[in-house]
Amino acid sequence: MKQLLIIALCLMSLSALGQSKKKQDLAAIKEMCGCYKVKFTFAETFAPDRRYEFHKNYKSKGLEWVQLVEDDKNKVSLQHLLIVAPKTIVKHWRQDWLYQNTALYTYDKDNSWKYKELPKKEVKGQWTQKVYQVDGSLRYEGSASWVHVDGRHYWENTADSPLPRREYSKRSDYNLMVRTNRQEITEDGWIHEQDNDKVIRSEKGDKLLAEEKGWNTYTKVDDSECKDAQEWWAKNERYWSDVRKVWDELFAAQETLTFKDKVEEKSLFEKIFALGDKAVGADVYNSESVRKEVKAIIAAFQE
Numbered sequence: 001m002k003q004l005l006i007i008a009l010c011l012m013s014l015s016a017l018g019q020s021k022k023k024q025d026l027a028a029i030k031e032m033c034g035c036y037k038v039k040f041t042f043a044e045t046f047a048p049d050r051r052y053e054f055h056k057n058y059k060s061k062g063l064e065w066v067q068l069v070e071d072d073k074n075k076v077s078l079q080h081l082l083i084v085a086p087k088t089i090v091k092h093w094r095q096d097w098l099y100q101n102t103a104l105y106t107y108d109k110d111n112s113w114k115y116k117e118l119p120k121k122e123v124k125g126q127w128t129q130k131v132y133q134v135d136g137s138l139r140y141e142g143s144a145s146w147v148h149v150d151g152r153h154y155w156e157n158t159a160d161s162p163l164p165r166r167e168y169s170k171r172s173d174y175n176l177m178v179r180t181n182r183q184e185i186t187e188d189g190w191i192h193e194q195d196n197d198k199v200i201r202s203e204k205g206d207k208l209l210a211e212e213k214g215w216n217t218y219t220k221v222d223d224s225e226c227k228d229a230q231e232w233w234a235k236n237e238r239y240w241s242d243v244r245k246v247w248d249e250l251f252a253a254q255e256t257l258t259f260k261d262k263v264e265e266k267s268l269f270e271k272i273f274a275l276g277d278k279a280v281g282a283d284v285y286n287s288e289s290v291r292k293e294v295k296a297i298i299a300a301f302q303e
Contacts, residue, residue, distance in 0.1 A: 022099070025127060025146040028153045029076045029097050030068065031185050035226035036218040038064045042166070042194075046211040054210070058166055064092065064218070065229035074099040079240070081229040089232040091240070091273075093139070094132040101128035104141045105251065107160040109175050109201045112258040112303075113138050129157065129181075134165075135269035136243045138257065140179060154184035174198040174209045192216040239276045242287050246294045258303035271297045
């Protein structure tokens, strides 16, 4: 009887520990919300071919608002909005965090993503970070545990992805980026550190072209500095909610997804953004009609 009591108490302690860890995870994820001065820096560091000509370092900076879109015990969604000038907002990337998620889309190559199911035991206590492009389409996903140790709070994972937008229209010498992402909460904001492999993927396998280091810093400033982004989101939130619903229906099919680069000389994001401007600017907003149009746009890009 005494042994059973000890076992029961141990199990209760483990359960409480698990809940405490999850609360820390949720706090770290939501800590990324707010207004930030951002700096994006990327530099190629190594290439196996000595004849390779290293590209110039990439540097950019700005002001970014990270909006809490969804807040649930098992899902947190954060939308990034880049302020490029006063009253000029660019809808940036989105990151969704799902607890103990087993459903993933992994990037293959040539604008194609494959559905993958993970065993439940492999994702126990983990969070999947699902990263989406500016139009709500897929980018990359990966599952890992948040780490809270020695006063540090970070999450790290490696995932395949398409070329970043900063290189997508400029380069064709590689077709896959293998990204190791580390997101760490700091005293004055958070850091997105990257160790990226630029890879040529073919039927023969993967060939490394070059390695790259990324260092993106988010330094928190007063929320009032991102007022323009907050106002933009209040006007556009309904439209982007409808866009997410259409994408979620497509992802639920759990099939390989492949997309064309352009239709009628336009990219997917250009058509999705143009529809948003029209829908939000209309006298009456009709969600059913908007979702129907978004669905038709996406369908036109599917292979």
